[in-house]
Structure formats: structure tokens, C-alpha cells
Amino acid sequence: MRLHHDEGLMGRVREHFDWTLFITVAALAVVGVINLYSATSVARGGHAEDYIQQIYWLVGGGIIATVIAAIDYRHYERLGYVLYASGVISLLLVFILGREIRGSSRWIYIGSYSFQPSEFMKLFLVIALAKYLHDDPKSEGRTLRDLVAPAIIAAIPTALVLLQPDLGTALILVLVFVSICALTRVQTKSLLWLGAVGVIVATAFWSYGLRGYQNERITAWLNPNENILGYNWDPHQARIAVGNGGWLGQGFMRGSQNQFLFLHEQHSDFPFPVFAEEWGFVGSVALVTLYALLVLWCLRVAASAKDRFGAVLAVGVGSVVFWHAVFNLGMATGLLPIVGVTLPLFSYGGSSVMTVLVGVGFVMNVSMRRFYASPVRASQLF
Amino acid sequence: MTNFLVPRSDVGEFRRRYRWMALAASIAFLIILGRLFQLQALDGAAYSTIAHENIIRRMVLSTTRGVIRDANGKVLASSRPSYDVEIVPGRVMPSARPVHYRNGQPIVRDPDSWPRLAEILRLNPEERRTFDARIRAACVSDDDKSPCWHTPILVREDVPRDTVAELKQHHDELAGVDVVGVPVRFYPYKSLGAHMLGYVAEVDPEALAKVRPHGYEDLSREEQQRNNPLGYEAGDTVGATGIERAWESYLRGQRGWEKRVVDARGRYRTGPAAEDLVDPPARLDPIPGRDLRLSIDxxxxxxxxxxxxxxxxxxxxxxxxxxxxxxxxxxxxxxxxxxxxxxxxxxxxxxxxxxxxxxxxxxxxxxxxxxxxxxxxxxxxxxxxxxxxxxxxxxxxxxxxxxxxxxxxxxxxxxxxxxxxxxxxxxxxxxxxxxxxxxxxxxxxxxxxxxxxxxxxxxxxxxxxxxxxxxxxxxxxxxxxxxxxxxxxxxxxxxxxxxxxxxxxxxxxxxxxxxxxxxxxxxxxxxxxxxxxxxxxxxxxxxxxxxxxxxxxxxxxxxxxxxxxxxxxxxxxxxxxxxxxxxxxxxxxxxxxxxxxxxxxxxxxxxxxxxxxxxxxxxxxxxxxxxxxxxxxxxxxxxxxxxxxxxxxxxxxxxxxxxxxxxxxxxxxxxxxxxxxxxxxx
Known part of the structure; x- marks a missing residue:
């Protein structure tokens, strides 16, 4: 590989570095660690040190993201399907090497480290779809036939993840695919067909594909005041915690719902109620605004991208963040049933943190290279 | 150079989509903000009340039953403490609980305190087996709501005082063992005048159902008082015959309560931080039962x-x-x-x-x-x-x-x-x-x-x-x-x-x-x-x-x-x-x-x-x-x-x-x- 485009790297970094993206993500990460400290300060089972581990992962993820941002994203475009294939293989490895935890195998263990391939798969799917759309630059409306290939690209990892089973991640994969498709122009007729098929598949899945606990979660969501000592405990107590925050919150480390152990899974599924209880409506608005800013910024980066690969990459990463945030906040506030979806940079977990940071690295990459085609600055750059 | 990698593709297809996507994302986040406004700003006070009720438990302060004396002041019936030994299954025998993994490693559990307790109480092998089985049955699952944590098992009633002392002495090694003092009616003259004095018994479920009808817990305090003026609860003792029964309303006394801070698992939290959370009035003193002076000699x-x-x-x-x-x-x-x-x-x-x-x-x-x-x-x-x-x-x-x-x-x-x-x-x-x-x-x-x-x-x-x-x-x-x-x-x-x-x-x-x-x-x-x-x-x-x-x-x-x-x-x-x-x-x-x-x-x-x-x-x-x-x-x-x-x-x-x-x-x-x-x- 020729490295001459690395000339003037520092200068380009200074000029083209996306400070908004960086500051938004950094703010989320810092607040996330602080919140994790409070959330796990009362947890039993050795979670109390999780925030330190989370810092390690953030630092590690930051370094990897920096490296990823530094290499022109078109290199990834070339490797697109290779990366995708490695992701699918690692998903298959889960079934061979994985160990079952609470009825599903999601982890691969390498030495004393473990990771969730399904997390990284989200990014690999985005890359693969980006490459596909990049290689297939249609300008007229797409027909159903045009969508078959990207649908297969999305369906393979989704099916594997469903088999683990990990409904939350599968849902995210589908929604990321849909979000990226929404970027393209599809014929109205095809769109109607797609809609019809989607409804049928969703209905069938709703009726026959859900497991016992998933049905229970949906029942719980539809009847929020029933069985609050049983399956509705978590959403009920989470809602109380959020409400208990009031306007200004109870103060850091002073949320009684968290301090007195009424919240469960506060390091994974429910970090937001901890935050909302401690910082109130004002803090919650600030946090939601940060997520909204991150998502909208990804769209902005996509809009300014100079090619399809970059645009789809930014939109894909943005949709990963968006759907995670919306689902997690939605379930924490009772708007949506419980699906095990993490809150980006708030939930504890190496794979999740790495995925988000690497994704942001991609967006940063696209953002920094948005000026390539500019005739004015091209001479300065190269 | 730009051509070295891949040709730039036309992004024209996507141009008009970003605005719609931004709009959709913004609407989604606005819905969440609206929900937060509802929960935190509008209903915040109500949820704060619920959150407060979550951690405040009215702990019942027991009252003492009145003493019955004869004409010359000799005690015919009084109360003495009886010490019962109870265990929290999950804590006396952590090994009975399912194994949990963290990052693939089984989480290390505390050692069992049960064998030590069995030794102190001198349980015979058969009793030990029975209780072993009950503990294991309770700890098949160890969710936060499982009987493993919430249903104490009564091991011995009315243990002698020196056993109580021994249990206190070895308190540190006996995780999950509670010695519960229960007042027990005591008749120093034993059978003398037994028919007249009567005896006390645990309130029977039928009588209790009369004063605590279905849905009793949801009634207001005034209605509860009207239904159940003597405040009976399951497990209470009540005069069964004789004077104990006829003069129950005098002898019984009235329970008090004290607000205590508890966590979700029902454990009491103490210390100034916890006490600050208690709203006044924090306590209602119990009224001891009235004593009776009989004409009996x-x-x-x-x-x-x-x-x-x-x-x-x-x-x-x-x-x-x-x-x-x-x-x-x-x-x-x-x-x-x-x-x-x-x-x-x-x-x-x-x-x-x-x-x-x-x-x-x-x-x-x-x-x-x-x-x-x-x-x-x-x-x-x-x-x-x-x-x-x-x-x-x-x-x-x-x-x-x-x-x-x-x-x-x-x-x-x-x-x-x-x-x-x-x-x-x-x-x-x-x-x-x-x-x-x-x-x-x-x-x-x-x-x-x-x-x-x-x-x-x-x-x-x-x-x-x-x-x-x-x-x-x-x-x-x-x-x-x-x-x-x-x-x-x-x-x-x-x-x-x-x-x-x-x-x-x-x-x-x-x-x-x-x-x-x-x-x-x-x-x-x-x-x-x-x-x-x-x-x-x-x-x-x-x-x-x-x-x-x-x-x-x-x-x-x-x-x-x-x-x-x-x-x-x-x-x-x-x-x-x-x-x-x-x-x-x-x-x-x-x-x-x-x-x-x-x-x-x-x-x-x-x-x-x-x-x-x-x-x-x-x-x-x-x-x-x-x-x-x-x-x-x-x-x-x-x-x-x-x-x-x-x-x-x-x-x-x-x-x-x-x-x-x-x-x-x-x-x-x-x-x-x-x-x-x-x-x-x-």
C-alpha cells in the first residue's frame, strides 16, 4: 500500500478533525463512566469494579478508533466482504466455542477474554451493505430484484444471531438494514411489496417465533401495572426511578431506587434510570440531546460524504446508535417492551463499547475525508 | 491518486433522504423527551412518593400482653421471651444455590454456615437431613424474589438461654442465622386455675378472615381500624379460653410502628443517610396491654x-x-x-x-x-x-x-x-x-x-x-x-x-x-x-x-x-x-x-x-x-x-x-x- 496520502497527516487532522463528533462521543463516554460508577456502587456479585474495566475498554476502543479513522475508509471498502465474512464466521464459532449463559450462547472466549461477535457484526453488516450499494450505483428506483442481494447480506447474520438466541441484536441488525435501505430510492411498487412482506413476516414471528420470556415481556409491557412483583418488576421499578428524578434529580449517588437495589441490570439494560433518577429531567434532556446530536451528526457527515460507501457507513453507524438509544431509552421509560439492547457508552460491556467507538471511528474517517472532491483544497491536501 | 483506490460513486441517489431521516430521528427523540417530561416533570411527585414507599417500611413494634394477677398481686399469667432460631436458606447454605458464571468463571460463594449451626443446636442426623432438603428445595432458584432469600426456615423453637448465648458468641461464623425473640405467655402456677385463666393460641385463619376480609390491605387505616379494632395479624396470639379470651381486648394492647429504611431485599439500612430518608412521624409507640387484678386468691x-x-x-x-x-x-x-x-x-x-x-x-x-x-x-x-x-x-x-x-x-x-x-x-x-x-x-x-x-x-x-x-x-x-x-x-x-x-x-x-x-x-x-x-x-x-x-x-x-x-x-x-x-x-x-x-x-x-x-x-x-x-x-x-x-x-x-x-x-x-x-x- 502506498502511503503518500499520509503526508501532512497532522495538518489534515488539525484542519479536518470533527470536533463536534469527538466532543459528543467523549461527553457520552465520560458521563457514561460516571453513571456506571454510581450504578454499580451498590451491585453485588463483583460488579463494583466494572467502571474501571469500562475505562480500559474506552481507552482501548479510543485507540483502535483513532487508528481506524486515520486509514482512508476506501481501504475498508476494498476489504468490505472479507470483513463481513469474518464476522459471519465468528458468529458461527459462537455455536462451537460459545458457552451457554441464561439459555443463550453469545460469547466467544479467548484465554481470559471474551467477546460478543454479534456486536461487531453490526458494523460488518454496515460495511458490507455500504460496499454493495457503492458497487451498484443506480440512480433510477430500485426494484425488488435489486434488493435481494442486500437482503441476503442482512439475513445471514440476523438468522445466526436469532439462533443464539439474541432477539435484541437481531432486531438491531434488521433495523440497520431497513435504515440503510431507506437511503436508497426504491420503486413505489417494490416498496409496497416490501411493506406487505415485512408485515407478514413480523406477524408470523410475533405469533410463533417468540419464546416464553419474550411473550412475557410483551405482556408485561402491555399491562404495566400487573404483576409488578414478578415479570413487571424491572420495567416498573425503572419507571419509578425515572419519575423519582423529578425536575432536577436526587443528586449523584443519591437515587434511592438504585441505592436500595430496586433496579436490576443497572449496569447493562437499565443504566438510564440510574442517570434519570440522579440528574432529573434536566439531566435526561441533556443526555437525550447528546444522543440526538450524535445521530444527527452522523447524518450530516453522511450528507457531506463524497461517495456512497462513506455515506452508507455514516448512516449505518448512526442508525446503530439511534436504534440502540431509542430502544434502550424506550424500554427504560416504559414506551417499549424489554429487549436486551444496550445504551451506547452507558451500558457496561467491552464488545458494546468497542463497537460504538469503532463505528464512531468510521464516521470520523468519513467526516475527515469529506473535502477530497473539493477542487479548491485538493492541491493543499495532496 | 484518488483513482488508485476506487472510483468515487455518485451520491445523488441519497441526497434527498437525509432530511427525512433527520426528521424521523428527531421525532423519535422528541417522543422520548415527551415521555420523560411526563414521567419526571408531570408525574415526578407521584413517582417520588412511590419510590419513598419502596424504601420505607413500617416495622411493627410489638406490644406486651397484660399481666394477670391474683387478689394479692401474685402473677398468674405474664409473658416471657422465647428464642426461636431461624435461617435464611440462601445464606446458611450458599452451596445449595445454582452456580453463576461471570466471564465464564463460576462466581465464588461464601462457605456454608449450616453445619456449624447444626452442631451448636445438636440436631440429630435425621433432622439435619430434613432441613438440608428444605434448604435445597428453597434454593432451586436464587432470584431476588426466591424463597431462598425471603422465606426463613424455623429450625428450633424456644431454645435454652445458654444455646442463645453460644449462638451470639459465634455470630460471625453463622451467616444467615437469626435468633428471634418471641414473647410467649407464661403461667407460673402451671395448671392451677387453668380453666379460669384459659390459654392463648395463634389466631386461627377463620377468625382472622373475619376481621381481615379480602382486600383488607388496600383499605384506609380508618377502615382497617373499624374492621379490626384489635389489629390482628396472621400469627398473632389471641386468648383462646377463660379470662385470656374474655378479657382479650384489655389484655392485648396496641401495636406501634416505626418507619425503617429497607432495600429491595427487605434488609434494614441504618446510619444517618438512611435515617434522613424517613419522613415524620417516624414512630408510634406501642401501648402495652392492660393488667388485670382478679378477685381470685x-x-x-x-x-x-x-x-x-x-x-x-x-x-x-x-x-x-x-x-x-x-x-x-x-x-x-x-x-x-x-x-x-x-x-x-x-x-x-x-x-x-x-x-x-x-x-x-x-x-x-x-x-x-x-x-x-x-x-x-x-x-x-x-x-x-x-x-x-x-x-x-x-x-x-x-x-x-x-x-x-x-x-x-x-x-x-x-x-x-x-x-x-x-x-x-x-x-x-x-x-x-x-x-x-x-x-x-x-x-x-x-x-x-x-x-x-x-x-x-x-x-x-x-x-x-x-x-x-x-x-x-x-x-x-x-x-x-x-x-x-x-x-x-x-x-x-x-x-x-x-x-x-x-x-x-x-x-x-x-x-x-x-x-x-x-x-x-x-x-x-x-x-x-x-x-x-x-x-x-x-x-x-x-x-x-x-x-x-x-x-x-x-x-x-x-x-x-x-x-x-x-x-x-x-x-x-x-x-x-x-x-x-x-x-x-x-x-x-x-x-x-x-x-x-x-x-x-x-x-x-x-x-x-x-x-x-x-x-x-x-x-x-x-x-x-x-x-x-x-x-x-x-x-x-x-x-x-x-x-x-x-x-x-x-x-x-x-x-x-x-x-x-x-x-x-x-x-x-x-x-x-x-x-x-x-x-x-x-
Whole structure:
């Protein structure tokens, strides 16, 4: 590989570095660690040190993201399907090497480290779809036939993840695919067909594909005041915690719902109620605004991208963040049933943190290279 | 250079989409913000209340049940702490819980404390296995809501104090072991006066369901108070019989509460940070139960127990004739209320009950008021009063007793051949023949009316145990029962307290008290006053008169003279067994029980049950009566031989106790009045 485009790297970094993206993500990460400290300060089972581990992962993820941002994203475009294939293989490895935890195998263990391939798969799917759309630059409306290939690209990892089973991640994969498709122009007729098929598949899945606990979660969501000592405990107590925050919150480390152990899974599924209880409506608005800013910024980066690969990459990463945030906040506030979806940079977990940071690295990459085609600055750059 | 990598692709297709996507994302986030506004800004206060209720638990502060004391302040019933050992399954045996993994490694669990506890409590291998199985069953799952954490298992009840000390000493090694102090009712005199005092028991679910109907928990505090004024909860002790039950509302006291901070697993949190979270009022002090001061004299009860020792079954009532206050209520055989009140564990209670209910002598029956017996000749004074009323029979009229008398085709027998007797001798010597003639002249209904006016055949209203009304039959009663075939024999039997006449010892004692005090029928009372736990009198119960019996003083005098003769005339039935140092008047009775032996009964029991009831109903001192003493020895045989000595001992002890307490000399009998009755005083 020729490295001459690395000339003037520092200068380009200074000029083209996306400070908004960086500051938004950094703010989320810092607040996330602080919140994790409070959330796990009362947890039993050795979670109390999780925030330190989370810092390690953030630092590690930051370094990897920096490296990823530094290499022109078109290199990834070339490797697109290779990366995708490695992701699918690692998903298959889960079934061979994985160990079952609470009825599903999601982890691969390498030495004393473990990771969730399904997390990284989200990014690999985005890359693969980006490459596909990049290689297939249609300008007229797409027909159903045009969508078959990207649908297969999305369906393979989704099916594997469903088999683990990990409904939350599968849902995210589908929604990321849909979000990226929404970027393209599809014929109205095809769109109607797609809609019809989607409804049928969703209905069938709703009726026959859900497991016992998933049905229970949906029942719980539809009847929020029933069985609050049983399956509705978590959403009920989470809602109380959020409400208990009031306007200004109870103060850091002073949320009684968290301090007195009424919240469960506060390091994974429910970090937001901890935050909302401690910082109130004002803090919650600030946090939601940060997520909204991150998502909208990804769209902005996509809009300014100079090619399809970059645009789809930014939109894909943005949709990963968006759907995670919306689902997690939605379930924490009772708007949506419980699906095990993490809150980006708030939930504890190496794979999740790495995925988000690497994704942001991609967006940063696209953002920094948005000026390539500019005739004015091209001479300065190269 | 740009061409080295890949050709730039046209992004025109995407251009118009970004705005829509941004709009959709913004709407999604705005919906979330709206929801947050609803939860936090609009409903924040309500959720704060719920969150507060989550961590505040009203911890019940138990109250202590009132103490029952006798007339002289001796404690008859109080409470003592009993120490129960309970375990939290998941904490005493973490190894029973499912293994959890973290990053693939099993999470290390605390060591079991259970073997150490089993060692300290000296559980036998079988008990250990049983509890092992229960712990494992509880910890099949260890979710936060599993019985593994929330359902303590009771291992031992009422452990000795040195075991408690040992458990405290090894507290650090005994994770999950709780020693729970439970107040247990304690009766220091054990079985003495057991029927009268009663016992306490765990409130039964049916009674509880009445005061705590379905949905009780959701009622307001005022409604709860109205439904359940005494605040019963499952597992509470409640008076089951006797004074414990009748005076429950006084003895019980009122629970208090204290707000405590708890976490989701029900563990109490302490420290200033936690205490700041408690909103005022933080505490309602419990009100201890009221103490009762009885009119009962424990020393006298003990003397009665001693006097009744030779006899298997019976009842004694001692009542102050001047007030109607009961000095002793004694029923035999008895039971130890300590066994029934749960202090020694549920198994002990069950065992005691099964033993008591299997006993043919009916130890659970309060024979002073719940059992009705033929009074035998103790009925005669009332028949005599009926005869004297309106001068139906001239007291100086004589009847000749030849030992039997024939009415119609039946022969009615007397105990002896008494020869010519007047009313006075007839009572003193208990001549049935005289009373047969008397009955024939007086008629059933007149005798019944007089007997009833003295409270026989009706409940006294003491109300500490279910009272039997007894029965004073009348012609109309027989008409209903025998469909018009009234026979004069019914009247004859009734006059001597046989046949269908039954009374309770309590009724008889109250009636004799009325004879002794000039005709005032008192309401029997057993509680003298209600006191606070520091001894201040809250409520006193003055004597209550049921009625003034409409009987001429002259008639009463004749009868009391005759009753004096029963004991003091050499021909009197009680004379041989009298205590010459005592001034007693009374009437013996030997009542046939009408018992017909059943084949399935063992011969020993059968021969016992075929014996007559021995009665002696009396008052003393005869010349200025203070107490009436009624003694019933069930299946004891002859009244004069069996019941009189018991009564004499009781009166003797009464006099001795009075002498000690009041510092007065033993009231020596006035020797010269031997032939004169008490009514013969100037």
C-alpha cells in the first residue's frame, strides 16, 4: 500500500478533525463512566469494579478508533466482504466455542477474554451493505430484484444471531438494514411489496417465533401495572426511578431506587434510570440531546460524504446508535417492551463499547475525508 | 491518486433522504423527551412518593400482653421471651444455590454456615437431613424474589438461654442465622386455675378472615381500624379460653410502628443517610396491654388443689357472699396452659391437645360453669324455701320416714329410716321421704320458680368460659318432653335434685351465697380491676346485684338454721366430717348420675363412672357469712364422706389466710350456739 496520502497527516487532522463528533462521543463516554460508577456502587456479585474495566475498554476502543479513522475508509471498502465474512464466521464459532449463559450462547472466549461477535457484526453488516450499494450505483428506483442481494447480506447474520438466541441484536441488525435501505430510492411498487412482506413476516414471528420470556415481556409491557412483583418488576421499578428524578434529580449517588437495589441490570439494560433518577429531567434532556446530536451528526457527515460507501457507513453507524438509544431509552421509560439492547457508552460491556467507538471511528474517517472532491483544497491536501 | 483506490460513486441517489431521516430521528427523540417530561416533570411527585414507599417500611413494634394477677398481686399469667432460631436458606447454605458464571468463571460463594449451626443446636442426623432438603428445595432458584432469600426456615423453637448465648458468641461464623425473640405467655402456677385463666393460641385463619376480609390491605387505616379494632395479624396470639379470651381486648394492647429504611431485599439500612430518608412521624409507640387484678386468691386455689388431691375429678367455687366476687374457681382434671400457649413449640401444643381431648375425665371442660350436674340434696334448701313460701307447708309439720315411700306403682327410697322429722331435721339429716311429701304438696312449678329465682338453671353471666345453663324443669318442660305423660315422680325427683335437674357448681355457689347474705343474688365477678402496666387503676368493678330474691327473711332463717345443723347437729349429715374449729353451714348432696355402663368401656372406668357425684355446698362463717364454698367431687361417692372434708379444708385455709392477712385471730367457733342456727342470733 502506498502511503503518500499520509503526508501532512497532522495538518489534515488539525484542519479536518470533527470536533463536534469527538466532543459528543467523549461527553457520552465520560458521563457514561460516571453513571456506571454510581450504578454499580451498590451491585453485588463483583460488579463494583466494572467502571474501571469500562475505562480500559474506552481507552482501548479510543485507540483502535483513532487508528481506524486515520486509514482512508476506501481501504475498508476494498476489504468490505472479507470483513463481513469474518464476522459471519465468528458468529458461527459462537455455536462451537460459545458457552451457554441464561439459555443463550453469545460469547466467544479467548484465554481470559471474551467477546460478543454479534456486536461487531453490526458494523460488518454496515460495511458490507455500504460496499454493495457503492458497487451498484443506480440512480433510477430500485426494484425488488435489486434488493435481494442486500437482503441476503442482512439475513445471514440476523438468522445466526436469532439462533443464539439474541432477539435484541437481531432486531438491531434488521433495523440497520431497513435504515440503510431507506437511503436508497426504491420503486413505489417494490416498496409496497416490501411493506406487505415485512408485515407478514413480523406477524408470523410475533405469533410463533417468540419464546416464553419474550411473550412475557410483551405482556408485561402491555399491562404495566400487573404483576409488578414478578415479570413487571424491572420495567416498573425503572419507571419509578425515572419519575423519582423529578425536575432536577436526587443528586449523584443519591437515587434511592438504585441505592436500595430496586433496579436490576443497572449496569447493562437499565443504566438510564440510574442517570434519570440522579440528574432529573434536566439531566435526561441533556443526555437525550447528546444522543440526538450524535445521530444527527452522523447524518450530516453522511450528507457531506463524497461517495456512497462513506455515506452508507455514516448512516449505518448512526442508525446503530439511534436504534440502540431509542430502544434502550424506550424500554427504560416504559414506551417499549424489554429487549436486551444496550445504551451506547452507558451500558457496561467491552464488545458494546468497542463497537460504538469503532463505528464512531468510521464516521470520523468519513467526516475527515469529506473535502477530497473539493477542487479548491485538493492541491493543499495532496 | 484518488483513482488508485476506487472510483468515487455518485451520491445523488441519497441526497434527498437525509432530511427525512433527520426528521424521523428527531421525532423519535422528541417522543422520548415527551415521555420523560411526563414521567419526571408531570408525574415526578407521584413517582417520588412511590419510590419513598419502596424504601420505607413500617416495622411493627410489638406490644406486651397484660399481666394477670391474683387478689394479692401474685402473677398468674405474664409473658416471657422465647428464642426461636431461624435461617435464611440462601445464606446458611450458599452451596445449595445454582452456580453463576461471570466471564465464564463460576462466581465464588461464601462457605456454608449450616453445619456449624447444626452442631451448636445438636440436631440429630435425621433432622439435619430434613432441613438440608428444605434448604435445597428453597434454593432451586436464587432470584431476588426466591424463597431462598425471603422465606426463613424455623429450625428450633424456644431454645435454652445458654444455646442463645453460644449462638451470639459465634455470630460471625453463622451467616444467615437469626435468633428471634418471641414473647410467649407464661403461667407460673402451671395448671392451677387453668380453666379460669384459659390459654392463648395463634389466631386461627377463620377468625382472622373475619376481621381481615379480602382486600383488607388496600383499605384506609380508618377502615382497617373499624374492621379490626384489635389489629390482628396472621400469627398473632389471641386468648383462646377463660379470662385470656374474655378479657382479650384489655389484655392485648396496641401495636406501634416505626418507619425503617429497607432495600429491595427487605434488609434494614441504618446510619444517618438512611435515617434522613424517613419522613415524620417516624414512630408510634406501642401501648402495652392492660393488667388485670382478679378477685381470685392463688393461695386458696393451691389449698383447693391440695384438698382435691385424692379425687380424680370435680369442681370447686369459692365466692365472697357479700360481693359476688369469686375467690376461687377450680376444675379438675386440669391442664397446663403453658403447654397450649405455644412457648414450647407447635409439636408440643398438638401433643398436649390430643392427650387432653382423649381423656374421659374431660380436662378441657371448665366444670365450674361449662358442666351441668344433678345437684342431689344440695337442691333441698330451695325446695324447702318453696314450701315455706305462702306457708304451703308448715315447718313444724312432721313426716314419718320409714326409709321409703310408695307413690303410684313406684317405690322412692330414702338414705336411712329417719323416723319422725320436721323440715329442719329433714334438711339436716337429708331425709328424702320428707321432701317427697313436701314436693307433692308444693308442686313442681313452685319449686322451679324459687330455684330459678336463686339463679339455678340460668347462666350467671360471668362469661369467661361458655356457660351451661343447667336445667330446672317445669311442668311445661315435661309436657314438651314427655307428651303429656306427666308423672308425680318427676316432681319428687326434682325436689331432691335428681332426674332432670342440673346445675353448675357456679350457679349453686351463687345461690348459696344468696341464702347466706339474706337473699341478694350477685353477679359473679372474677376481675376486680383493670390496671396499667405501672399499677395505676384504670377501671374498677364494683359488686353488681343481679336481683334481690323475693324471699321472706324468716324463711331464710329457717333454712340457714337447718343448714347450720347439717354440719353442727350430731344427726347432721356433715357432722362426722366437720372441722370443729370452723363455723360452717351447708348442705351435702349425693347425686345419682343416671350412668349406664357401656360395653366398650373398660371396667375400671366404668366402675368409676357409676359412682355418685359428691356435693357439699356451704357458707362460712355460719354466723356472719363471708364466703360460700361449693365442692363437687365427680363420681366421688357420698357427699358427706367425700365432699365435706374437702370443703372443710378449704374453709380452714380461707380462715387461716384471712387471719394472716388481716392479722386477726382464727375465728373460733362460738361453742355455745351448737343447737342454734346462725339466724338465731339476737
Amino acid at each position: 392463688a393461695d386458696l386455689e393451691q389449698a383447693i388443689d391440695k384438698a382435691m388431691r385424692p379425687h380424680a375429678a370435680g369442681a370447686v367455687v369459692v365466692v365472697d357472699v357479700r360481693t359476688g366476687r369469686l375467690l376461687a374457681l377450680y376444675s379438675k382434671p386440669d391442664f397446663d396452659p403453658n403447654d397450649l400457649s405455644g412457648g414450647a413449640g407447635h409439636a408440643r401444643v398438638r401433643e398436649a391437645f390430643s392427650r387432653l381431648y382423649a381423656d374421659p375425665l374431660r380436662p378441657m371442660l371448665d366444670k365450674t360453669m361449662s358442666g351441668a350436674f344433678q345437684p342431689g340434696s344440695t337442691m333441698k334448701p330451695f325446695s324447702a324455701l318453696a314450701a315455706l313460701e305462702d306457708h304451703v307447708v308448715d315447718p313444724d309439720h312432721t313426716e314419718k320416714c320409714e326409709g321409703y315411700v310408695v307413690f303410684g306403682r313406684r317405690i322412692f327410697r330414702c338414705s336411712h329410716v329417719h323416723g319422725s322429722v320436721r323440715l329442719r331435721e329433714a334438711i339436716a339429716r337429708s331425709c328424702n321421704v320428707y321432701f317427697f311429701h313436701l314436693a307433692e304438696a308444693v308442686g313442681m312449678d313452685r319449686i322451679a320458680r324459687v330455684a330459678q329465682s336463686f339463679g339455678l338453671g340460668e347462666k350467671t353471666g360471668l362469661g369467661i368460659n361458655p356457660e351451661s345453663p343447667g336445667r330446672i324443669p317445669t311442668r311445661s318442660w315435661y309436657a314438651l318432653r314427655y307428651r303429656g305423660q306427666f308423672r308425680v315422680g318427676f316432681t319428687l325427683n326434682m325436689a331432691i335434685g335428681e332426674g332432670d335437674v342440673t346445675v353448675t357448681p357456679l350457679q349453686l355457689a351463687m345461690a348459696y351465697a344468696a341464702i347466706a347474705n339474706g337473699g341478694t343474688l350477685y353477679q359473679p365477678q372474677v376481675v376486680r380491676s383493670v390496671e396499667t402496666s405501672d399499677g395505676a387503676v384504670v377501671q374498677e368493678f364494683p359488686p353488681r346485684t343481679r336481683r334481690q330474691v323475693p324471699v321472706p327473711a324468716e324463711d331464710l332463717r329457717r333454712v340457714t338454721d337447718a343448714l347450720f345443723d347439717v354440719v353442727n347437729d350430731p344427726n347432721g349429715t356433715a357432722y362426722p366430717a366437720r372441722d370443729p374449729s370452723l363455723d360452717v353451714a351447708g348442705k351435702t348432696g349425693t347425686a345419682q348420675t343416671g350412668y349406664v355402663a357401656k360395653k366398650e368401656e373398660e371396667p375400671k372406668l366404668s366402675s368409676f363412672l357409676s359412682q355418685n357425684h359428691a356435693w357439699f355446698s356451704s357458707f362460712a362463717p355460719a354466723h356472719s357469712p363471708e364466703v360460700a364454698v361449693t365442692v363437687l367431687v365427680e363420681h366421688g361417692g357420698s357427699g358427706p364422706e367425700v365432699a365435706v372434708p374437702v370443703a372443710m379444708q378449704i374453709v380452714h385455709e380461707y380462715e387461716r389466710l384471712q387471719a394472716v392477712r388481716l392479722g386477726r385471730p382464727m375465728s373460733a367457733k362460738v361453742p355455745t350456739v351448737k343447737a342454734k342456727g346462725p339466724g338465731g342470733k339476737p
